[in-house]
Structure formats: C-alpha cells, structure tokens
Amino acid sequence: MSALHRSELAHQRRRFAVTLTLFTALFVALEARFFYLQILHGEDFRERARISAISSERIPPRRGLIRDRNGELLATNAASFGVELTPHYVSRPEQRDVVLESLQVLLPLSDARRAELNEKIEEALANRKAWEPILVARHLVSDTSPEHGGPLKPIDKPLATLYCPVDNVAYLPIDAKASNCPTDRGDGVTTREPLVWDDESRRFATCERSGRRFTTGLTCPGGQVELIPNLKNLRDAKTGEVYSNQVAAIRARLHEMPGVQIRTDFRRYYPNHYEAAHLLGYMNRVTADERERWRGMYALNDVIGRTGVEQALEHPLRGEAGRALHVRDAKGHRSESQVIEELAGGQAFERAVAGQDVWLTIDIKLQEEVRKAFRYYKSGAAIVITPDTGEVLALYSKPGFDSNIWSGRLTKEEWDNTTSNPYTPLINKAVTPYAPGSVYKIVTSAAALTDGIATPETTIDCPGHYDFGGRRFHCHNRSGHGPVNLTAALKLSCDVYYYRIGEMLGMDRLAEFGRRFGFGQPTGLPTRERTGRVPTRTWHAEHTSLGWQPGFTLSTSIGQGSLTASPAQVARSFAALLNGGDLVRLRIVDRLVDEEGRVTMNERREVSGTLDVSHEHMDLIRVGLDEVVNDPDGTGFDLQVTDFSMSGKTGTAEAAQVRAGASESLARWLTEDHAWFTAYAPSHDPQVIIVVFVEHGGSGSKHAGPIAKRITLAAEKLGYLAGADGPEAPGDDDDPYGLEETR
Amino acid sequence: MSRRHILQERVHVVAFMVIALLAAISLLSQRNADWYSGDDFYSLQVVWYIIGGVIFVLASLIDLRIVERLSPVFFAFCILGLVLTAFFGTEVNNSQRWLRVFGMNFQFSELTKLGVVLILARWFHMRKERAPGAAAIHEGAYRIRDLLQPIALCLVPFLLILTQPDLGTSLVIVLVAVTVTLYEGLDRRTLVMVALSGLVLVPVAWETGGIKEYQKDRVRLWVNPDWFKFDADTGVVAKGRHLQSEQAVWAIGSGKFWGRGSRDGTQSRLKYLPEMHTDMILATYAEEQGFVGCTVLLFLFWFLVFWGLRTAHDARDRFCALVAVGAIAIVGWQVFINIGMVAGLLPIVGLPLPFLSYGGSATVMLMGCLGLLLNVALHRGRL
Structure with missing residues (x-):
C-alpha cells in the first residue's frame, strides 16, 4: 500500500467526518429550534394561535323597559339598523369599487362619503385592521323612522326620486311645463304654491315652502354625473317625510356585496315622545371618561342614560353584556362549534343579562291631562303626589323635548334650537327652586301656632301695609283686609298678618320650620334636583351685600326674599301637613322587575322627618286652606268644584327679571310674577296634592289655579280621589305589591 | 471481518427501512392534510411513490458505469427541459416552473438537481482518472482556475432556474455543487477567496437587483417580523407572507x-397554513406530532445523511463517492432549508421538504437519488 494511498484514506476519513459534522450541526440547529418553539414556548404559541383564531363578540344587553303604574310602556327598545363593511373582503380596488358602487346606489351615499370610506378601508388594510368592520351608515330606514323611531306607513304609489351623489340632494322628477309645486303624494296633483325655476333652461326648480328640489333631467347640476334613481315607498304620518326602505334594499342585494353586513342594535324608543321627557330623560353616546370610569361595562358605541329615570336607574336598566366566541378560519368563515369549544375551553357563549324593567308610580294618562292643562302657558311645571305615601302620579315640566330625537340622530339645528330657547326646555322645572310666594304661608302659620305667637283667636289688623325698620311693606291688597285671624289670613292670603307673626317668630325660627317642612332639602326623587334655599340670619350675613337686615324676615314669612322652593318641595310640605305630620320621601319608582318577572326592588313609604306640629294646629291650617277655595272671599273661590271638595293655596311670587338681549315679548314675560297653586282633594281626606307652577305666569289664582283645577278634575275622573276604601282606585289590580297596604 | 461486514449490511437494511418509514410518514401527512383541506393529494402521492419505487429499484440496480457514461446526456436532457420550460412552461403564482408533456406537468428543476450531481461527479472522476499526472492535483487542492469548467456547467441550470424564478431550487443547486466540490477538496487559499467573494456578492446582488424585490421583502420579514409593506398600486399588503x-x-x-x-x-x-400539502407540510406535521414527532423525523433524516456519507466514504471510486455525496446533499440541504424556513429560522423560499411534501417530480427525483445511493452502497469496493 503506497503512501499516497494511505494519505488518500486519511483524507477520505477526514472529509467524511467534516461533512457529517456540518450536516449534524445544521440538524442540531433545527432540533434546537423545535425545542425552543415547542418546549420552551409551546404554551405561549398555543395561546397565540388560539387568540388569533378566536374573536369574541359582545352581545349587548336588552335595556329594561320603563312602564307607568298601569303597565303602559313609557320607554321601550326598537330595532335600529346599520351597515358595516369588513375591509378584508374588498382588499382589491376593483372589488372595493363594485361594493361601494352598489352601496352608493342603494343607500344612497354621497361622493364625498364614498371617498371617505375608500380612504378608511385603505387605512385599515395598511394598519392590519382588515377584519375590523367599518361603519358605513347608522340609523337606516326600515319600517320605523330614523328620526324618532315611530312607525312608517307604506305608500301605495311610491315616489321616484333622483339622487345626486355630488351635492347629496334627492331631486324629484318634474315636467318642464309645470308651474306649481306638486303634492308630496306623487300623484301628479299640484298645489297652489308656485314652483321657482333656477334659470331659463328650466332644468332645476325649488318648492319654497318644503325646500324640495326638482329636476327635468337625469344628471346632476353641471351635467356630468348621472342621477341615481331611488324609490321612496314609506311615509312618516307625523312629519309627512318620505323614505325608502334601505334595509330591505340592501338585504335583497347582500349576496352581491362581499364584506357588507347589516348590523342590528337596539335603540331607545319613547312612544309618548314629549309627554314625560323630563321624567324619563334620554340616552346618548357614552363618553371616553365614562367608559374609563366604569371599566368594561360600556363598549365604544354604547349609549348611557342622561337625565331623568334613564340616568337615575342607569345601572339596573342597563343589564350586563354577554359574550359569544367565534372561531374564524383563514378565510374569515365561522368554524364549526367543536373547534370553538376546544379553543375556548367550553366557554363559547355567555348570555347577556337583560336590564330590569322599571315600573313607575306615574300614571301616563294623568300626565297627559297635565300637559293638556298647560296648553296656554309657555313655561312651568306641575307635580301630582299622594300625601300619604309620597308617590308621584305625574311630574311635568314645560316646555319639553322629544326624548326620541335627543336619543337618536340629534342635529345641530335641533340642539341649537333647544339650548337657546329662553323657556329652557332641558330644565326640569318641577325640581328647580323658585320663589314660592304665599304657598309658603303654611310654614309660617304652623310655626306661629306651635310657638304660641298666634292662637286661633289672635287677630291682626291689616291696613294694607306694614311699617318696619323705616320701610313700608305692602299687602297684596293695598286697601287692607281689616282685622284678620289665621284662617282668614290664609283664605285672603293677607301679607300683613304674616309680616307681623314673621317678625315675632324671627328669621331663624322661621328657617327651622322651613326645614321641618322639607324646604332646602332633597325630596328623594331619583332625578337630579336642586334643593333651593331656606335663608337664615347667618346665610344673609354671609351672602347679602348689605349683610343681615331684619326686614328679610318679613319677606321670608310670605315666601319671598331669598327663599326658594321647587314645586316638588312645595308638594311634599303640603303632604306632611295633610298626612298628620310625616315628611315622606317622594318617589317615582315603584318597583324593579327582572327578566323572569321577579321583583328585585320594591320602594316603600319612607319618612325622613316629622313636622312636630300638633294636630289641632294642622287642622286649623287646613280650615284656612279649605276656605281659600270654598269661601266666597277666598283667593281661589273661582276654582270651587261641585262634585267633590277641593282645597288649596294660591301663590303669586314677585320674580321680575331683566335679561340682556331679550326680545320685547320675552322682556315682558320676564316682568311677570310666578304663579303658584297648590290644590288637594278631597278636602276632608286628601288623596292627591297638585302643585302647579307657572313661570312668570302672573296671578296664582288666575293662572295657576285653573290648571290645578283641571288636573284635579282629571285625577277625579281617573279615580284617584276615591281613597283607600273607595270603589275603584286604579292601580289596585295592577299593583299587587302592597302599595295600598302601606297607606 | 465478517461481523463488521454483517453490521454494514445491516446499516443498509436499516436505511431501507428508514426510507420506507419516511415514505409512510409522507403518506400519513398527506392524508391528514387532505382531511383538513378537503383535497385528495394522498391518492396522487401514492401513485408518485409507486412510480418512485420503480425508479428506486431501477436506480439501485443499474450499472453505475452506464450512469457515468450517460451523465452528460442526462444533464443535457435536464437543460433542454429547463429551456423548454422557459419558453413553453405553465405559469403558476408568477413563476414558470412547469412543463406540460403528454398531459403531465414536469418540473425539470427537480431533475436538474440530480443532473448537476451526476455531471459534477463525472467531471471530478474524469479529472482524477484521466488528468495527465493525477498526482499533479493533490487531494483537496483544487484551485478556481481548475474549476472553471464545472462552474460554467453549473451556472447554466442555476441561471435558468433562478429566472423562472425559483430561488429555493437554484440555491439548493449551488449548495449541492459547493458541497460536492468541497468534498472533493479545495485549495485553502481558494477556499478563503470563495468565502470572501460570497460575502461581497450578496450585497452587490441585493443592490443591483440580482435579488428580486419580493425576495428582499421575505428577508426583511425574516429580519424583522413586524415589517410589512403596503402596495399603493394594488392595495395589497405584503404581509400575507409574514402571516404565513x-x-x-x-x-x-x-x-x-x-x-x-x-x-x-x-x-x-x-x-x-397555506401550501399545507407542499412547502408548509412540516407545520401541520409538527402541530400534530409535537416535539417528539419532530425529533423522530429529524433523526430519520440525519440517519439518511449519515448513511449517505458513509456510503460515499466506502464507495469504490470517485464517481460513486461523489454521486452519494451529491444525492445526500440534495436531501440534507432541502431538509435544512425547508424546516429552517417553516420554523422561522430562514427567510421564506419555496422549497419542498423531501418525502413529506406533495410533488410528483420531487418524489420521483428523490427516489432516484436514493436508489443511486443504495446502488453505490451495494457495490462498494467492488470494481
């Protein structure tokens, strides 16, 4: 064997070893990679794979219904439709064009909106958000109005309109020879209103009253873009507006538009629109702050209750969202349930818990009567309560707003109109404090009787004015009432009598009784309320520019000065007087009922304090209040009713204001007094208390009184005056939860 | 001697069993992938294995001297196929890799891997046997100027495949050629120079467009998994690859x-998992069989490599040794690149995993390679 051969053998062995080592090293690297992926990070990757395949869908809870005491629906849920587009399915520009084109015709979409959508899709694709649906349009028209949720009626002969995507206007076709506006019905009949043509060419015209636009051609102004035909086949009986059923149109062509889906949500619907807007409140989009505060409870586009019961009972009404897990394969199709359970660990579905239904103590029929009673007045409030239990039967504030509009597509115009309205439609005046005037005299009376300053026999001569501290305080009757005792003072609403006893009581004693009657304190209503003010010497010393003046006592004793009280507080003070001295908490919510019909909360009569006034004294005051209406000299004698007995107290509070920039009529309105009237009936066993407040309404007996009388008559008709042992108290049958037992 | 002999015989039996086992794993994986995707690749793959089996037997029985003599013909046949593919090939996924002959699609680039191995083996063999003064070229002392001929020979199929484009296969051809050449031995200075020029060539190719933009994207993704690109013209985001x-x-x-x-x-x-039956089949396999299954698979492949190199070591002549090295280098490199790519170690290049991936041309070529390997093993030492 040669040396060469031997070296060759060694060489052979070496390259075998080197090559094997090389490949072994490569394979070890692969093995190490497997170890890293499967052993060290196996759990992690399994989890990542799981998460990427699973999408969790939130199931919104059904919001609780709001009903009145008889079960009438005050707030319910209507279906609301939107269109979404998942960018992934239209990632190629030509697909996108086809889908957007179809949507543009069906919805229709303006060119600007279409371009905006196109941009959004591209952005989503670029930012790895191809699977997140983009909202194309909300509040689509189906068979309910997108404006207020009310039902729409099909039109026998649909109205063909031509939509221009450039200026976003729907034109109605018209004959070039036409000279008068056609009717909305599309039946070819014209009205007397002249049609205004844009120019000589007679291509476009406007109907001035309705603002509707007309065209004789088939192209947009400018002649470049073709008009898109759009059939309007629904009409809103309320507004006369015509719509096309967008949901039906899109649904019919869904298969031609990959990635497009119709999204259904609930929206709040208030069948009574304006009737109880302040009471119920409205809903709108949750803010980022609120989502932060109640972490996890609200999704991005959720709505939350604003004002009224919707806000006060937001939590029970809301319910809890559920969750459904979907496993998506690489093509975005939902996979079979077996995989879901495997990946999700059996928890594929978590049902949503519906919100609880709220039953109110309100009677919507009475509420409606209250609204009608206010027909001739611009601004004011009324509250009807039961004196024994503090249940609120009606709570009304004028002017109001349509909860549906505020919960839905609120336009800037609507917002501006409402917020700039001088009669403040958004303020619930029933829980807003104003100067109460003479209705406060029951407090002064009770204080004087309890402290022995006045007895039933005490008479004070009223010359029409009262001189005090170098100042003359006038009675509302400048010629004087002559000698009056307490009942006469109430009946005649004699100010001088109260100046006198007020002076003897002193400011702080008067304030003390004010608080006993519940003034300056919340009434317990769940809605936001302002508590008003019962001034004391200290308060005046701190807040009045000249400091404490003894004359303030006199103003306060007749319900003027710095004293303020809301209609709800006035109602409660009367309730305390009439039910034997219990200051009951006012309540509007009767009970909460969950999905299965179980009562989860049942509000009962609650007393927050007592008047500490003897029964003889309270009865004496009631005699005075009785005479107000039933004595020929009484300030409210005009209001006397025949079928039953009604008592009450008038109030006329000076409230002249000056507001900068006010129109002449508004300025005049502002100079008027606040008119108050508190009525209760029947006089011997009061079942309802009605407080009517007319803001700048003038005389209490002339303006607030008739409203209160009308409401009392309505309450009588609805059976509320029959009392506990009466033949038919409404609510008895529908109210098996012990309301009557608590009386 | 006899005991050692028996052991050696036993290695070949084990190797044969390993091949059979890998084929079985392949069919199982195809069947499972079918179950997921609802296709039927399994039945076809069975057909390919039957044809592959016939080729395997033929390749293991044929006289290797005939193979050596016919190597240039085979190589020329491959080149012809590639040229025809370039002109008449079917385009799939922006790449022209398939040639339709008699109603069947052939992927000549697969065959070319073997063609390159054969032509190189023959060239080195001839060089050793016929060079005037074989001793003039010492073992392990080839210099670049000695290798101009084989380099030129390899460059033809390399460029033809690269322009299809099929980066993965052309890369395998280079790696296999380099492996065979290194096995034969390079002059030390030449080795350093080749390594250096490689370091220079890659950036040059990157800058001058020798590497295509989509190939660059894959490298970018490999370097930075969060990288993605938005194509303004088509609106397509180049993240599909990334996600894949x-x-x-x-x-x-x-x-x-x-x-x-x-x-x-x-x-x-x-x-x-896209390409579930072909390039990405390992992902499916690994998900189903876990670390244990992957380790077994890797070991089987490693055993094949070991057996191949051993066979080369014991081969009766230069040609046989280099055919064995080349054949096993094809398997070894493809395994490394495919698994490395699927497991995220390497950029994504289209390349099947030997045995497991579905593919007619690839399976038949693979069985041909292994048949030759067995042939070399069985005829070792005998002249």
Whole structure:
C-alpha cells in the first residue's frame, strides 16, 4: 500500500467526518429550534394561535323597559339598523369599487362619503385592521323612522326620486311645463304654491315652502354625473317625510356585496315622545371618561342614560353584556362549534343579562291631562303626589323635548334650537327652586301656632301695609283686609298678618320650620334636583351685600326674599301637613322587575322627618286652606268644584327679571310674577296634592289655579280621589305589591 | 471481518427501512392534510411513490458505469427541459416552473438537481482518472482556475432556474455543487477567496437587483417580523407572507411535547397554513406530532445523511463517492432549508421538504437519488 494511498484514506476519513459534522450541526440547529418553539414556548404559541383564531363578540344587553303604574310602556327598545363593511373582503380596488358602487346606489351615499370610506378601508388594510368592520351608515330606514323611531306607513304609489351623489340632494322628477309645486303624494296633483325655476333652461326648480328640489333631467347640476334613481315607498304620518326602505334594499342585494353586513342594535324608543321627557330623560353616546370610569361595562358605541329615570336607574336598566366566541378560519368563515369549544375551553357563549324593567308610580294618562292643562302657558311645571305615601302620579315640566330625537340622530339645528330657547326646555322645572310666594304661608302659620305667637283667636289688623325698620311693606291688597285671624289670613292670603307673626317668630325660627317642612332639602326623587334655599340670619350675613337686615324676615314669612322652593318641595310640605305630620320621601319608582318577572326592588313609604306640629294646629291650617277655595272671599273661590271638595293655596311670587338681549315679548314675560297653586282633594281626606307652577305666569289664582283645577278634575275622573276604601282606585289590580297596604 | 461486514449490511437494511418509514410518514401527512383541506393529494402521492419505487429499484440496480457514461446526456436532457420550460412552461403564482408533456406537468428543476450531481461527479472522476499526472492535483487542492469548467456547467441550470424564478431550487443547486466540490477538496487559499467573494456578492446582488424585490421583502420579514409593506398600486399588503410564516411558527409551537394528535391540529384545521400539502407540510406535521414527532423525523433524516456519507466514504471510486455525496446533499440541504424556513429560522423560499411534501417530480427525483445511493452502497469496493 503506497503512501499516497494511505494519505488518500486519511483524507477520505477526514472529509467524511467534516461533512457529517456540518450536516449534524445544521440538524442540531433545527432540533434546537423545535425545542425552543415547542418546549420552551409551546404554551405561549398555543395561546397565540388560539387568540388569533378566536374573536369574541359582545352581545349587548336588552335595556329594561320603563312602564307607568298601569303597565303602559313609557320607554321601550326598537330595532335600529346599520351597515358595516369588513375591509378584508374588498382588499382589491376593483372589488372595493363594485361594493361601494352598489352601496352608493342603494343607500344612497354621497361622493364625498364614498371617498371617505375608500380612504378608511385603505387605512385599515395598511394598519392590519382588515377584519375590523367599518361603519358605513347608522340609523337606516326600515319600517320605523330614523328620526324618532315611530312607525312608517307604506305608500301605495311610491315616489321616484333622483339622487345626486355630488351635492347629496334627492331631486324629484318634474315636467318642464309645470308651474306649481306638486303634492308630496306623487300623484301628479299640484298645489297652489308656485314652483321657482333656477334659470331659463328650466332644468332645476325649488318648492319654497318644503325646500324640495326638482329636476327635468337625469344628471346632476353641471351635467356630468348621472342621477341615481331611488324609490321612496314609506311615509312618516307625523312629519309627512318620505323614505325608502334601505334595509330591505340592501338585504335583497347582500349576496352581491362581499364584506357588507347589516348590523342590528337596539335603540331607545319613547312612544309618548314629549309627554314625560323630563321624567324619563334620554340616552346618548357614552363618553371616553365614562367608559374609563366604569371599566368594561360600556363598549365604544354604547349609549348611557342622561337625565331623568334613564340616568337615575342607569345601572339596573342597563343589564350586563354577554359574550359569544367565534372561531374564524383563514378565510374569515365561522368554524364549526367543536373547534370553538376546544379553543375556548367550553366557554363559547355567555348570555347577556337583560336590564330590569322599571315600573313607575306615574300614571301616563294623568300626565297627559297635565300637559293638556298647560296648553296656554309657555313655561312651568306641575307635580301630582299622594300625601300619604309620597308617590308621584305625574311630574311635568314645560316646555319639553322629544326624548326620541335627543336619543337618536340629534342635529345641530335641533340642539341649537333647544339650548337657546329662553323657556329652557332641558330644565326640569318641577325640581328647580323658585320663589314660592304665599304657598309658603303654611310654614309660617304652623310655626306661629306651635310657638304660641298666634292662637286661633289672635287677630291682626291689616291696613294694607306694614311699617318696619323705616320701610313700608305692602299687602297684596293695598286697601287692607281689616282685622284678620289665621284662617282668614290664609283664605285672603293677607301679607300683613304674616309680616307681623314673621317678625315675632324671627328669621331663624322661621328657617327651622322651613326645614321641618322639607324646604332646602332633597325630596328623594331619583332625578337630579336642586334643593333651593331656606335663608337664615347667618346665610344673609354671609351672602347679602348689605349683610343681615331684619326686614328679610318679613319677606321670608310670605315666601319671598331669598327663599326658594321647587314645586316638588312645595308638594311634599303640603303632604306632611295633610298626612298628620310625616315628611315622606317622594318617589317615582315603584318597583324593579327582572327578566323572569321577579321583583328585585320594591320602594316603600319612607319618612325622613316629622313636622312636630300638633294636630289641632294642622287642622286649623287646613280650615284656612279649605276656605281659600270654598269661601266666597277666598283667593281661589273661582276654582270651587261641585262634585267633590277641593282645597288649596294660591301663590303669586314677585320674580321680575331683566335679561340682556331679550326680545320685547320675552322682556315682558320676564316682568311677570310666578304663579303658584297648590290644590288637594278631597278636602276632608286628601288623596292627591297638585302643585302647579307657572313661570312668570302672573296671578296664582288666575293662572295657576285653573290648571290645578283641571288636573284635579282629571285625577277625579281617573279615580284617584276615591281613597283607600273607595270603589275603584286604579292601580289596585295592577299593583299587587302592597302599595295600598302601606297607606 | 465478517461481523463488521454483517453490521454494514445491516446499516443498509436499516436505511431501507428508514426510507420506507419516511415514505409512510409522507403518506400519513398527506392524508391528514387532505382531511383538513378537503383535497385528495394522498391518492396522487401514492401513485408518485409507486412510480418512485420503480425508479428506486431501477436506480439501485443499474450499472453505475452506464450512469457515468450517460451523465452528460442526462444533464443535457435536464437543460433542454429547463429551456423548454422557459419558453413553453405553465405559469403558476408568477413563476414558470412547469412543463406540460403528454398531459403531465414536469418540473425539470427537480431533475436538474440530480443532473448537476451526476455531471459534477463525472467531471471530478474524469479529472482524477484521466488528468495527465493525477498526482499533479493533490487531494483537496483544487484551485478556481481548475474549476472553471464545472462552474460554467453549473451556472447554466442555476441561471435558468433562478429566472423562472425559483430561488429555493437554484440555491439548493449551488449548495449541492459547493458541497460536492468541497468534498472533493479545495485549495485553502481558494477556499478563503470563495468565502470572501460570497460575502461581497450578496450585497452587490441585493443592490443591483440580482435579488428580486419580493425576495428582499421575505428577508426583511425574516429580519424583522413586524415589517410589512403596503402596495399603493394594488392595495395589497405584503404581509400575507409574514402571516404565513408567523402562523406556521405558531402551529409548530402549538404542538408542544406530544403534539395535538393526528387531524387535531387547529391551525391546520382552520386553514391558517397555506401550501399545507407542499412547502408548509412540516407545520401541520409538527402541530400534530409535537416535539417528539419532530425529533423522530429529524433523526430519520440525519440517519439518511449519515448513511449517505458513509456510503460515499466506502464507495469504490470517485464517481460513486461523489454521486452519494451529491444525492445526500440534495436531501440534507432541502431538509435544512425547508424546516429552517417553516420554523422561522430562514427567510421564506419555496422549497419542498423531501418525502413529506406533495410533488410528483420531487418524489420521483428523490427516489432516484436514493436508489443511486443504495446502488453505490451495494457495490462498494467492488470494481
């Protein structure tokens, strides 16, 4: 064997070893990679794979219904439709064009909106958000109005309109020879209103009253873009507006538009629109702050209750969202349930818990009567309560707003109109404090009787004015009432009598009784309320520019000065007087009922304090209040009713204001007094208390009184005056939860 | 001697069993992948294995001297096929790799791998046998100027395949050629120079457009998994590739130690793994069979490599040794690149995994290679 051969053998062995080592090293690297992926990070990757395949869908809870005491629906849920587009399915520009084109015709979409959508899709694709649906349009028209949720009626002969995507206007076709506006019905009949043509060419015209636009051609102004035909086949009986059923149109062509889906949500619907807007409140989009505060409870586009019961009972009404897990394969199709359970660990579905239904103590029929009673007045409030239990039967504030509009597509115009309205439609005046005037005299009376300053026999001569501290305080009757005792003072609403006893009581004693009657304190209503003010010497010393003046006592004793009280507080003070001295908490919510019909909360009569006034004294005051209406000299004698007995107290509070920039009529309105009237009936066993407040309404007996009388008559008709042992108290049958037992 | 002899014989039996086992794993994987995707690649793959088996037997029995003599013809046939593919090939996924002959699609680039091995083996063999003064070229002392001829020979198929474009296969051809050449031995200075020029060539190719933009994207993704590109013209985001590799990595990791079990791979079931039957089949396999299955698979491949190199070591002549090295280098490099790519170690290049991936040309070529290897093994030392 040669040396060469031997070296060759060694060489052979070496390259075998080197090559094997090389490949072994490569394979070890692969093995190490497997170890890293499967052993060290196996759990992690399994989890990542799981998460990427699973999408969790939130199931919104059904919001609780709001009903009145008889079960009438005050707030319910209507279906609301939107269109979404998942960018992934239209990632190629030509697909996108086809889908957007179809949507543009069906919805229709303006060119600007279409371009905006196109941009959004591209952005989503670029930012790895191809699977997140983009909202194309909300509040689509189906068979309910997108404006207020009310039902729409099909039109026998649909109205063909031509939509221009450039200026976003729907034109109605018209004959070039036409000279008068056609009717909305599309039946070819014209009205007397002249049609205004844009120019000589007679291509476009406007109907001035309705603002509707007309065209004789088939192209947009400018002649470049073709008009898109759009059939309007629904009409809103309320507004006369015509719509096309967008949901039906899109649904019919869904298969031609990959990635497009119709999204259904609930929206709040208030069948009574304006009737109880302040009471119920409205809903709108949750803010980022609120989502932060109640972490996890609200999704991005959720709505939350604003004002009224919707806000006060937001939590029970809301319910809890559920969750459904979907496993998506690489093509975005939902996979079979077996995989879901495997990946999700059996928890594929978590049902949503519906919100609880709220039953109110309100009677919507009475509420409606209250609204009608206010027909001739611009601004004011009324509250009807039961004196024994503090249940609120009606709570009304004028002017109001349509909860549906505020919960839905609120336009800037609507917002501006409402917020700039001088009669403040958004303020619930029933829980807003104003100067109460003479209705406060029951407090002064009770204080004087309890402290022995006045007895039933005490008479004070009223010359029409009262001189005090170098100042003359006038009675509302400048010629004087002559000698009056307490009942006469109430009946005649004699100010001088109260100046006198007020002076003897002193400011702080008067304030003390004010608080006993519940003034300056919340009434317990769940809605936001302002508590008003019962001034004391200290308060005046701190807040009045000249400091404490003894004359303030006199103003306060007749319900003027710095004293303020809301209609709800006035109602409660009367309730305390009439039910034997219990200051009951006012309540509007009767009970909460969950999905299965179980009562989860049942509000009962609650007393927050007592008047500490003897029964003889309270009865004496009631005699005075009785005479107000039933004595020929009484300030409210005009209001006397025949079928039953009604008592009450008038109030006329000076409230002249000056507001900068006010129109002449508004300025005049502002100079008027606040008119108050508190009525209760029947006089011997009061079942309802009605407080009517007319803001700048003038005389209490002339303006607030008739409203209160009308409401009392309505309450009588609805059976509320029959009392506990009466033949038919409404609510008895529908109210098996012990309301009557608590009386 | 006899005991050692028996042991050696036993190695070949084991190797044969390993090949059979790998084929079985292949069919099992195809069957499972079919179950996920609802296709039927399994039946076709069975057909390919039957044809491959025939080729395997033929290749293991044929006289290697005939093979040596016919190598240039075979190589020329491959080149012809590639040229025809370039002109008349079918385009799939922007790449022209298939030639339709008698109603069947052939991938000549697969065959070319073997062609290159054969032509190189013959060239080195001839060089040694016929060079005037064989001693003039010492073992392991080839210099570049000695190798101009084989380099030129390899460059033709390399460029033809690169322009299809098929980066993976052309890369394998280079690696196999380099492996064979290194096995034969290079002059030390030449070795350094080649390594250096490689370091220079890559950036040059990157800058001058020798590497295509989509290939660059894959490298960018490999370097930075969060990288993605938005194509303003088509609106397509070049992240599909990214997701593909990411999903494959998740699938492999999801297998953990024991695997999810056959047909229970959720990534595979939800079709998150594209090319499930071909390039990405390892992801499905790894998800189902876990670390254990992967380790077994790697060991089987390693054993093949070991057996191939051993066979080369014991081969009766230069040609046989280099055919064995080349054949096993084809398997070894493809295994490394494919698994490395699926497992996220390497950029994504289209390349099948020997045995497991579905493919007629690839399976038949693979069985041909292994048949030749067995042929060399059986005729070792005998002249």
